[in-house]
Amino acid sequence: MSSQIDSASLLSRAEQLVDLALKVGADSADAVVVRSRSKSVSVRLGKVEQTDSSESDDFSLRVLIGRQVASVSANPGFDLKQLAERAVAMAKVSPEDPFAGLADKADIALSYPDLDLFDPTEVSSEALADAALAAEAAALAVKGVSNSVGAGASAGMGGLVLVTSHGFSGSYAASRFSRSVGVIAGEGTRMERDHDYDSRLFFADLDNAEEIGRRAGERTVKRLNPRQVPTGKNVTVVFDPRVARGFVGHIAGAINGASVARKTSFLRERMGEQVLKAGLNITDDPLKVRGSSSRPFDGEGVSGKAMTMIEDGVLKHWFLSSSAARELGLHTNGRGVRGGTTVSPSSTNLALEPGDISPEELIRSIGTGFYVTELIGQGVDMLTGEYSRGATGFWIENGELAFPVSEVTIASNLKDMFMRVTAANDIDRKFGVAAPTIAIEGMTLAGR
Structure with missing residues (x-):
């Protein structure tokens, strides 16, 4: 270059x-x-x-x-x-x-x-x-x-x-x-x-x-000889950071101003309310030096600033471009992105901020559960929050990863999942969406 x-x-x-x-x-x-x-x-x-x-x-x-x-x-x-x-x-x-x-x-x-x-x-x-x-x-x-x-x-x-x-x-x-x-x-x-x-x-x-x-x-080798596990309710599911980034992407989609204006987000009526477990924060920073998704100005020439979109679990902001802001009677926050000939709001360097415990401590505290390393399918309804995905990973027994698991489905509703998240401290901020290992209580697991 x-x-x-x-x-x-x-x-x-x-x-x-x-x-x-x-x-x-x-x-x-x-x-x-x-x-x-x-x-x-x-x-x-x-x-x-x-x-x-x-x-x-x-x-x-x-x-x-x-x-x-x-x-x-x-x-x-x-x-x-x-x-x-x-x-x-x-x-x-x-x-x-x-x-x-x-x-x-x-x-x-x-x-x-x-x-x-x-x-x-x-x-x-x-x-x-x-x-x-x-x-x-x-x-x-x-x-x-x-x-x-x-x-x-x-x-x-x-x-x-x-x-x-x-x-x-x-x-x-x-x-x-x-x-x-x-x-x-x-x-x-x-x-x-x-x-x-x-x-x-x-x-x-x-x-x-x-x-x-x-x-x-x-x-890859760790995934050999997977087992199925019995169907169960109230299973604690742990997402490794790679999978957790996708989960944070669902949060971003739910607080996108264009989706709110179109009434296609299940959080559209929740501004100012607690939507994420208390203590958790979602941040977005377009001005991060060497940030993977940084931009000095947005697709409309507006310079955004670092924002805490969800603070202590409470929804504070939508992602807004000028047109989405006008439709909602609000003011742009410099999140407009050019897509061909259109401008729509989007996140920049987005992060679910980490908690205080290590992933190992988080897994030990669970005792029994399911550690997810890959999700399959697109079973997420952003209008209702219904969530159902095929998954592979490892079964957790006695606070440790015990054996590989495949051919299961995990399900819940994002509204409930958001309120049951516990975050570890192992965040890696090199990607445009950053997340630590997270645990979500009370999910349904469909197995054998």
């Missing part, structure tokens, strides 16, 4: 596009350029299977005439004036959207911080292949591993340029490096598979390829 973004030329082009939109009839407009560069290599059983490289600069223009809005997208090389005219013509025949509009001028960022998100390290395809091969070899070397699903390594970057007609102009870029491997243990109908991975903004921070491979192999 070369320079972060050729920001001067892209900003100039975006500014021209906005100016032209105003000249041909728009009341207001913004232009976005999303730049991406990526290179990846996948291998299997010691051979390179695929090498990919891609580059794109995707332009989009959003124009407003009163409350009528239209958006158009284009690739580099388009005619600026034609694109502006097309967008304005579309807006003139579009139905009114009472909540559409740019962010309020008072909210746009006049300056924004450098969050140290970009690593210019160039990684060759050969080096990516070497890392993937090393990860796979280390996984295959673990006793009991019988085959490979494949391994991969990638390097890339993404950048955003944003210009608005009411004075915002800015850009930033973030790099991304990753390594992953998946393997199989056992033979025939008794095979099990698992994987491990790492993803970082800075190349030097990546876990060693051999370490990733070793972890993948060991995770």
Whole structure:
């Protein structure tokens, strides 16, 4: 990867596009350029299977005439004036959207911080292949591993340029490096598979390829010879951090302002009430230096700030973009994300803050329960909170992991689950969603 973004030329082009939109009839407009560069290599059983490289600069223009809005997208090389005219013509025949509009001028960022998100390290395809091969070899070397699903390594970057007609102009870029491997243990109908991975903004921070491979192999072998367990109610279920991140994602979905406005969240009437077990906090910080999901400004040019979304179990904030905030009679908190030609609210560096006890102490305190390492299926209803997922993991007996378990289903309602969470202290903040090991009491387990 070369320079972060050729920001001067892209900003100039975006500014021209906005100016032209105003000249041909728009009341207001913004232009976005999303730049991406990526290179990846996948291998299997010691051979390179695929090498990919891609580059794109995707332009989009959003124009407003009163409350009528239209958006158009284009690739580099388009005619600026034609694109502006097309967008304005579309807006003139579009139905009114009472909540559409740019962010309020008072909210746009006049300056924004450098969050140290970009690593210019160039990684060759050969080096990516070497890392993937090393990860796979280390996984295959673990006793009991019988085959490979494949391994991969990638390097890339993404950048955003944003210009608005009411004075915002800015850009930033973030790099991304990753390594992953998946393997199989056992033979025939008794095979099990698992994987491990790492993803970082800075190349030097990546876990060693051999370490990733070793972890993948060991995770897989531990799953051999699983048993089923009897159906039971009031089972304490422990989610390992990898699975717990998905659980925190459900919390984020339930407090997303767009879902609340659409009345598709089961927490839509719960602002100011206790929705999570007392003592627990959910934080979100877009300005974390070197944060996996950091951004100096959002997709509307608003600079967000660190917030405690749920404090001591009490719901304090929704994730809000300008349009979602208007619909709810509130004010944006800088969580707008560009998705194609639309803006919708989303979390940034989201975390379920850790508790005080170690995961080992948490498991010992449970005595008997189920430790989940993987969830299967999408059985979560965000309208009602009903939760039902297939699961694999390990049975807990006498406060220790006793034997592997598969082909079970865990079920409850997220409203109840949120109130029964106990968090350990082993949080890893390298991903955009961070969570420690958590235990949830009172779930139903369907087994044999």
